[in-house]
Amino acid sequence: MKLPPLKSLPVFEAVARLNSFSRAAEELSVSQSAVSHQIKQLETFLGEPLFERHGRSLALTRGGQDYLEGISSALVQIDRATGQLLGRQDSSLRLAVFSSFAVRWLVPRLPDLHRQHPEIQLILEMTGEHPVLSGRVADSFITINTDSPAYSYDLLYRERLFPVCSRQYWQALEGNVLTPENMAEHTLLSTFSIYNRTCGDWEAWFAEADMGIPATAQVQHFSHMLLALEAARYHQGIALTNDYMLSNRDDAGDFVRLPLHSVVTGDSFYFAIKASRRQEPGLRSLRNWLLARAIDSGLLDDKPVINGNAGNRKENE
Template identity: 85%
Template sequence: MKLPPLKSLPVFEAVARLNSFSRAADELNVSQSAVSHQIKQLETFLGEPLFQRQGRTLALTREGQDYLEGISSALFQIDRATGQLLGRQDSSLRLAVFSSFAVRWLVPRLPDLHRQHPEIQLVLEMTGEHPVLSGRVADSFITINTDSPAFSYDLLYRERLFPVCSRQYWQEMAAGDLTHEDVTHHPLLSTFSIYNRTCGDWEAWFAEVGRQVPPATQVQHFSHMLLALEAARYHQGIALTNDYMLSNRDDAGDFVRLPLHSVVTGDNFYFASKTSRRHEPGLRSLRNWLLARAIDSGLLDDEAGNTSHRKEPE
């Protein structure tokens, strides 16, 4: 077994994570020259440069990125195994998640997680639509991205969109037997990010019943579903939203779901974690808790929740 200088590994991880020799020195409570010495020793052992230094700019080389990806999980597992033997019961886990899912579904349920699993210290990281699945980013993800073969994926939700408006707006509509034609007589609140094109959400919704958005329809555009839903709350028109945005929220009663069809977007939400870490107690508890809450809130049916949903990337 040919191991690198082991003292240099946590130094390398800290410099890469903080993108700074000085900040890594402060975190590790050593001098900056000691950090530089450890990095140089590791680079000499590996025979590869790990960082590119251009003036004040510091960046990982391709070799450095690959090496960090390889050792990060091992360092985390060493830390946890050591903590267990020392009697440390807490488990700090980073979960990367979409802002809308976090704000509208996850955060309101965190007190339940803390009651059931006080040993888990959950750190939430906001992520974009297609996050890089890497231990450098987080320990686990709620994501629609399933392109990494190193990860396992558990289904939480198959997204569908349905129209809603505020309760006051609904009363003013005096809708009665509402039709698709009636909808076009009201402002449509559209979210760009769902289909990444202007009015893509409403186009997909009307296409489900073989119709198009009439050219004269008034459409108000928003970059994010959170914004469109807030506009609907304040009686500005009809928005398309999904189940987790209204699931068991105290303010769900502010909205009325129109008695019309829904459309499946094709986006499936998964809990993702590295396959090599699936049996770690903290990750296993977090996974089971998320699946149970997805069933409780109606995002996932009970039969699906009791079935293994390991997804293999295509």
């Protein structure tokens, strides 16, 4: 077994994560020259540079990126195994998740996670479009991206969109027969990012009824589903939303789901972790808790699908 200078590995990880020799030195409570020495020693052992230095600018080389990816999870596993042997009970886990899923579904349920698993210290990271599944980003993900064969995936939710409005707006509609044809008489609140095009959500909804958006439709545009839903809350029109946005929230009663059809977007949300880490106690507990809450809240039936195929969502949530 040919191992590198082991003291240099956490130093390399800190420099790569902080993108700075001086900040890494401060975090590790050593001198900057000691950090430079450890990096030089590791580069000499590997026979290639790990960083590109241009004046004060610092960046990982391609080899450095690959090496960081390989050692990051190993360092985490060493830390966790050591902590377990020493009797350390806490488990700090990073979960990367779309902001709307976090705000509307996950965060309200965190007190239950803390009650059931006080040993888990969950750190939430917001993800954007197709987040890179990497240990450098997070320990686990809620994502629609199932491209990496190194990861294991558990289905949490298959998305569908349906129209909602505020109770006050609904009172003005009561007595009217709502049909796709006369929806254009009301302001439609559209989320750009679901299909990554203007009116993409309402186009899909009307297409389900074999029609296009009526030319007379008044559409108000928003970049994010959270914004469109807030506009609906304040009586500004009818929005398309999904199940997790209204699932068991205290404010779900502010909205009325209109007696009209829904449309399946083709996107599925998965809990993703590296297959090699699937049996770690903290990640296993988090996975089981998420699946149980998805079932309780109606997002998922009681037969979870593992390693399914996700859709093509482009929402920057």
